[in-house]
Amino acid sequence: MKALASAVPKQVSAGIGNLKAIAFTGLKGEKHWVHIEIFEGSYGGRHGMDGMDAVDTLYANTRNNPIEDIESHVPLRVLKYELREDACGAGQWRGGIGTIKEVEYLTDGGASVEGEGHSFAPWGFNSGQDGYTAALIQKTRDGVTMNLPSKVPFRPARAGDRFIAIGASGGGYGDAKERSPEAVLSDVLDGYISRQEAADSYGVVITTNMEIDAAATAHKRSTK
DSSP states (O other), rough: TOOOTTTTTGGBBBBOOOOOEEEEEEEEETEEEEEEEOOOBBOOBBTBBOOOOBBBBTTSSSOOOHHHHHHHHSSSSEEEEEEEESOOOSBBBOOHHHHHHHHSSHHHSSEEEOOSSSSSOOOOOOOOOOOOOEEEEEEEETSEEEEOOOOEEEEEEEEEEEEEEEEBBBBBOOOGGOOOOOHHHHHHHHHHHOHHHHHHOOOBBBBBOOOOOOHHHHHHHHHH
């Protein structure tokens, strides 16, 4: 898409935040168990539309497993599952937002991982800002924290160990200063970005009453 973007700019998105797949496995008594899960990525902004948040990018026929379903079938506990905050590529149409999911082993086991996007941020397009890279963290029950690469052939885990998967956020499309102040306010109210991010990236000043300060916004944008 990046190669064709200059020729057909209205038919591409900015850079995509790729997903990762983790295969959790272990023994439950004498029986092997495997749980393969797709951890969401996000799409970049598009002409006239924001990027899609927390979706399976470039994959098909996958589903968002309910936490209750996971915990009732395999010895895993989901401790956190949420959208990333202050981590979307700014643009006239912002990039999509990734997720953060933290999973704990209740018994000894292990995991293998296939993913992308830990080193290079999804690209911004037409003055849009780059998105945010993905990450994968293992926290052991002894308190040791390790940053893992995007691909792991197999890694053992003990009961009490945790994997924290942080999904990439897509790049922004177009100049962030052209985004409507109302759309920026909506993102702040939804918790996607902070008021500081609204001011720094979009030039939109939001008061303590969560209203747009029109005069301050006009000044901030005119001086950028």
